[in-house]
Amino acid sequence: MINCLITKETMKSILKYIICILIFIAGYSLFAQVGINTDNPQTMLDVNGNLALNAGSLSLSSGNNNMVVDDHSLFNVTGSTGDFSINTIQPLNDVDGQVITLVNTTAYSMTLIHNDGGSANSILCTSESNLVLKGIYTTVTLQYNKTLQRWLAVKFADGEVSKKRIFSSVGTIDTSTDSPDFSAMADVDITFTPQSHTVYVNVSLAGNMSLLGSNDKPSQGHGDFRLVKTVDGVSTVVAGFTTLATDIDFKSSTVTAWNSRMAMYPVAVTPGLSTLFQVEWRSDGQNPGTLLCNPLTSPDRSHSSITILD
Numbered sequence: 001m002i003n004c005l006i007t008k009e010t011m012k013s014i015l016k017y018i019i020c021i022l023i024f025i026a027g028y029s030l031f032a033q034v035g036i037n038t039d040n041p042q043t044m045l046d047v048n049g050n051l052a053l054n055a056g057s058l059s060l061s062s063g064n065n066n067m068v069v070d071d072h073s074l075f076n077v078t079g080s081t082g083d084f085s086i087n088t089i090q091p092l093n094d095v096d097g098q099v100i101t102l103v104n105t106t107a108y109s110m111t112l113i114h115n116d117g118g119s120a121n122s123i124l125c126t127s128e129s130n131l132v133l134k135g136i137y138t139t140v141t142l143q144y145n146k147t148l149q150r151w152l153a154v155k156f157a158d159g160e161v162s163k164k165r166i167f168s169s170v171g172t173i174d175t176s177t178d179s180p181d182f183s184a185m186a187d188v189d190i191t192f193t194p195q196s197h198t199v200y201v202n203v204s205l206a207g208n209m210s211l212l213g214s215n216d217k218p219s220q221g222h223g224d225f226r227l228v229k230t231v232d233g234v235s236t237v238v239a240g241f242t243t244l245a246t247d248i249d250f251k252s253s254t255v256t257a258w259n260s261r262m263a264m265y266p267v268a269v270t271p272g273l274s275t276l277f278q279v280e281w282r283s284d285g286q287n288p289g290t291l292l293c294n295p296l297t298s299p300d301r302s303h304s305s306i307t308i309l310d
Contacts, residue, residue, distance in 0.1 A: 102142070201308055214287065222245050
């Protein structure tokens, strides 16, 4: 039998050595780079290969929805039997930067409500307006910001957003006004639901003014026009334009065709909200006559049209 005596000083040295090794291992683990399928990781996480995210499923109803997500990153949205909206999304507990992608597998529109009531876990969309995604398999990627307590819409794909839509209305009936007050011009209006945040409006008008004014003397008048936008019953004058309508030469006047146009005028709109654009007109000037636009009986000198590019 061999007796081995270890002195107190030797034991202290051994313990110090073991503690140093443990501290080194712990520090290496805290700051090590992790490699998957690589022995030489170049970043905190270096994956040499494919990455797969299994899809979960979210069943939503028509109308408003407050979602709760699990630990998936990709979700197939199902269940809705009509257009639906997403108001808030409950993130995972104490997670900052969580990223999720929603895939609309229904045939109905998916609307992300912008900052719903200013509540926590709501969604912040670009241009501070609702994001309307139409068509099956539209997608949106969202990331949670814990400081803001909001989701950020960072990317979306909508089958209809890339398509430029054109709306047009052409006047086909004779119309006139002799009022100094603005009134709606027949056939020069369009109601539509925009997809973009800005649309471009084109208006082209032509006609003539009667030779005599209200006192049976030669008229010296002009036509005033304005574009009016109406949303939810609230009307706003967007822009105005005018044109000389008659010529006067001392004691006589001649019939003169007038033309007035507004080209590619940008107007801010809210996607998803029904919007009416209407042209209004009035007869004004010195002893103005009746302002006429007769595309039916005088198509050679009269026309009216409005076109919107969405």
